[in-house]
């Protein structure tokens with residue numbers, strides 16, 4: 136184990152390199168597949184579109200027949216049939232002929248362009264047998280060609296992609312109602328602390344409600360893990376050990392909150408030792424969240440995150456979620472949290488302690504005149520949760536720095552950014 140606190144970058148690399156991703160594939164119904172990581176490549180077994188089709192409500196024509204058409208000199212066409220979407224055309228277009236056609240309908244043989252109703256004279260009413268065209272059309276105008284979107288045989292989705300709305304649309308298009316995905320990593324969450332009471336319990340002197348468990352569970356759910364909430368337990372080594380033992384064979388990761396500093400009742404190191412987990416490192420040069428402890432029991436990583444709620448949040452963003460991305464099989468260029476650059480828009484410069492710690496300040500990033508600005512939230516103490524509610528990012532400030540107003544700083548975005 137390390138004898139000195141680790142730099143954040145080193146600590147993150149140690150976590151990521153200690154893990155390998157799950158390869159177990161399950162099949163889930165398409166409508167429940169969002170948030171899963173795709174486990175197999177998806178090949179296009181047909182062209183998309185499957186047939187040449189109209190992009191407009193109007194008339195299918197041969198573009199060569201439209202040359203010279205204008206408002207002053209319309210060209211007349213004989214309407215030979217009507218083709219609604221979903222129907223197959225019965226006739227082939229010959230010179231001077233048009234077919235009334237709706238958006239999405241199959242183009243008749245012979246046609247190579249579609250004119251909109253708006254480019255014809257008095258053609259909105261149905262049943263007209265003569266169409267007068269007011270403008271010339273180019274070859275392929277208002278036509279979607281077979282395979283122009285996706286070619287048969289091409290790989291449309293690759294393993295490791297996170298399934299969202301767009302991927303669901305593609306899977307639906309190819310008739311994949313059962314999706315091969317990696318099983319979601321199961322992450323047990325256990326909050327330790329004799330002061331903790333359940334959310335539904337009335338408040339008692341000296342006690343606080345357990346807010347960490349559900350917060351961490353939600354972060355895990357959003358990142359594609361399956362949270363497994365254990366009952367929060369007092370700072371009792373045996374009780375905590377047993378609580379974990381009950382589930383140890385069914386989990387991929389363990390997150391404990393609290394009990395990792397140097398207090399008389401900070402018993403998490405003993406609990407991990409009881410479970411024969413090997414400590415990889417303890418303490419990092421960050422604030423909040425410095426007493427973070429990382430251990431491994433065989434292949435199962437144990438994340439001993441700090442009990443202070445804001446520290447719990449930061450430890451989760453910096454360690455738990457990148458680890459989850461790796462375990463879940465997600466192929467992203469960088470498993471670390473996505474960083475952006477934002478201009479410091481506070482009234483005063485940020486003055487930091489000279490201690491060589493990387494600070495993660497709760498902050499709000501917003502767009503103004505195309506530039507990402509950031510202001511710090513009121514209340515940066517590790518125990519505060521109020522300031523998290525209004526924050527959408529964490530400003531990263533490396534040790535011993537003064538950040539001036541207008542300076543560009545790295546920010547870890549975790550929420551939506553709005554325009555101001």
Ligand SMILES: Nc1nc2c(c(=O)[nH]1)N[C@H]1C(S)=C(S)[C@@H](COP(=O)(O)OP(=O)(O)OC[C@H]3O[C@@H](n4cnc5c(N)ncnc54)[C@H](O)[C@@H]3O)O[C@H]1N2
Nearest residue numbers: 326328344345346347348393394395396401441442443446
């Ligand atoms: N002598 C020292 N004391 C402390 C140090 C230190 O270096 N020397 N480090 C401080 C720092 S920094 C942090 S961060 C905290 C970390 O404490 P623990 O991780 O051991 O967490 P606890 O002691 O269990 O609790 C801390 C704080 O958080 C509240 N808490 C705990 N669990 C929950 C929960 N599930 N939901 C809401 N709030 C929770 C708890 O009541 C405490 O107030 O240690 C400092 N001390």
Ligand code: MOO
Nearest residue numbers: 423424425446517
């Ligand atoms: O690491 Mo603690 O969260 O700095 O207060």
Ligand SMILES: [Mg+2]
Nearest residue numbers: 394396398401
């Ligand atoms: Mg403590």
